[in-house]
Amino acid sequence: MIIAQISDSHVTPGHPGRADALAACVQDINSQPESVDLVVHTGDLVHDATASEYETVSHILERLEKPWFVIPGNRDRRAPMTKAFSTDRLGASEDGFLQYEIPGFPLRLIALDTLDETAKLGTLCDVRFAHLKTMLAEDKNTPTAIFMHHPPYDVVESDFPFQFDSRQTVERFDQILKSYPNFIRIFCGHSHRASEGRIGSIQASTIPSIALDLRWGFYGDEVAKTPLYQIHRYDPKAGFVTCLQAANGSAQAVQTVSAP
Numbered sequence: 001m002i003i004a005q006i007s008d009s010h011v012t013p014g015h016p017g018r019a020d021a022l023a024a025c026v027q028d029i030n031s032q033p034e035s036v037d038l039v040v041h042t043g044d045l046v047h048d049a050t051a052s053e054y055e056t057v058s059h060i061l062e063r064l065e066k067p068w069f070v071i072p073g074n075r076d077r078r079a080p081m082t083k084a085f086s087t088d089r090l091g092a093s094e095d096g097f098l099q100y101e102i103p104g105f106p107l108r109l110i111a112l113d114t115l116d117e118t119a120k121l122g123t124l125c126d127v128r129f130a131h132l133k134t135m136l137a138e139d140k141n142t143p144t145a146i147f148m149h150h151p152p153y154d155v156v157e158s159d160f161p162f163q164f165d166s167r168q169t170v171e172r173f174d175q176i177l178k179s180y181p182n183f184i185r186i187f188c189g190h191s192h193r194a195s196e197g198r199i200g201s202i203q204a205s206t207i208p209s210i211a212l213d214l215r216w217g218f219y220g221d222e223v224a225k226t227p228l229y230q231i232h233r234y235d236p237k238a239g240f241v242t243c244l245q246a247a248n249g250s251a252q253a254v255q256t257v258s259a260p
């Protein structure tokens with residue numbers, strides 16, 4: 001199973017190169033030699049959460065030839081996102097949070113909503129924790145991974161490593177995950193750089209931003225002007241192998257291998 005993760009496109013009219021960068025990633029994903037099963041955008045689709053920005057992103061993502069899904073980042077807002085994308089592309093819980101299970105794949109995939117519409121930092125609340133518990137409790141056997149915008153670990157490469165509202169929130173999250181041995185992996189955005197960390201025994205990672213002018217980290221001179229995204233290959237025996245992918249047809253070295 002192959003998942004393409006894209007993140008932090010921050011599309012906005014004042015920076016037309018960001019929409020171009022997103023389009024380049026879409027084109028590269030469509031031309032992957034090994035067929036991608038699905039694509040997940042882990043948030044900050046747009047920069048100012050206007051309807052026209054979401055319309056631009058939606059038009060670009062519609063070119064994807066495989067199922068694709070979006071989750072909110074701190075620059076997103078739920079109301080315009082929900083208007084811009086069909087329920088096939090994002091799910092809304094009864095309480096209006098955009099967290100949902102992505103059905104139809106051998107691996108169980110859960111999209112979490114860590115957005116606080118009044119702050120940059122991530123959060124999870126009683127409602128979202130309860131919903132997560134319900135989703136996890138429905139299947140305690142199938143290997144399960146989560147996509148979420150804010151990383152629930154310290155991104156040590158960053159000047160602002162911790163990006164949740166409190167340690168307590170992350171501890172609560174960790175306590176829930178510990179109850180499910182079939183829970184295996186977390187994929188995040190937000191940091192605008194590639195990083196790896198852990199929450200408890202679970203491996204987690206962040207991905208460079210698609211927006212080149214907002215990207216952190218050094219990935220080689222040859223891709224300095226090329227948008228990057230990640231391909232996660234899952235094998236039941238080997239676990240996940242993550243590859244940093246340049247939107248010019250070239251793959252970077254294997255970045256991460258995580259146990260099944």
Ligand SMILES: [Fe+2]
Pocket residue numbers: 008010043044073075190192209
């Ligand atoms: Fe971002």
